[in-house]
Amino acid sequence: MLGIIVSGRLVQTDFQQISENQFLINVPDADNVNxxxxxxxxxxxxxxxxxxxxxxxxxxxxxxPNWQFLGYISNNKPSAIFRISDLKKNHEFENANLGIFGAKISHSAQIGISVEPLSAIEPLSALVASTTTESHVKFAQKMIINFMNYVSSFSVTQSQMTPNPTENFVPLSSVQGxxxxxxxxxxxxxxxWKQL
Incomplete structure (x- = not known):
């Protein structure tokens, strides 16, 4: 009934049914999955x-287990791609100096599917999309504020400028605009910005 594809691996369909409407599958070596x-x-x-x-x-x-909602599938939308690289935690080794014989640690993640009414799932999906948009907005705002601070740190008045015929100057008011x-x-x- 359900399947999962991880790039570079065989298709997995061995979901375990853990209740009447819940299914679970392990994703081995999830550290390398985006x-x-x-x-x-x-x-x-x-x-x-x-x-x-x-x-x-x-x-x-x-x-x-801390279950994070990714989205949903349905008969009208029978497949979906989800990015999980941002959800994975960066585990640090307790002993960071493993030396040349240190073994690489691999983690298995889990994917759970809960069969629920679409009327309950669709609002969750809209919330995830809204949160993602808010995250992009915050990133863009912080990026342009950082850019403005960086550019402003080089600002000088016209009387402080050293004449250099090969150097171009942009008025800070243009950047502010x-x-x-x-x-x-x-x-x-x-x-x-997606249409730029």
Whole structure:
């Protein structure tokens, strides 16, 4: 009924059914996985009006599983690609100096599928998309503020400038104007930069 694809690996369809509507699969060596594809195999469709909520859990020996909602699949949307590289924790070795005989540690993550009404899943998916957009907006804002601070640190008045006929100068007011325009456009449409 369900399958998973990890780039460079064979298709996995060995989901374990852990309850009437929940399925689980392990993803070995998840440290080297950036994206996964979850799909319906087509052998058994989901019940009408139902979807498969897809969750990701990165192993943490000091805590119970922390399931993070990725999105969903349904009969009308039988496959989806999810980026998990941002969700993985950067585990640090307790003994960072392993020497030449240090063994590489590999972690297995888990993917859970919960069959639920689409009316319950779709709002979660919209929330994930909204959170991602907010994250992009915050990144863009911090980036342009950092750029403005960097450029401003080189500002000098015209009387302080050393004449150099081979050097081009941009007035700080022009950069400030760009910053204000970019900020305004970002507030109006967080994805405007995709059309640039």
């Amino acid at each position: 994206h996964i594809v979850i799909f319906l195999t087509g052998t058994v469709p989901l019940p009408e009006g139902m979807g498969g909520a897809v969750y990701f859990s990165w192993p943490d020996t000091n805590a119970p 760009w910053y204000e325009t970019f900020e305004r456009r970002l507030q109006q449409n967080p994805n405007f």
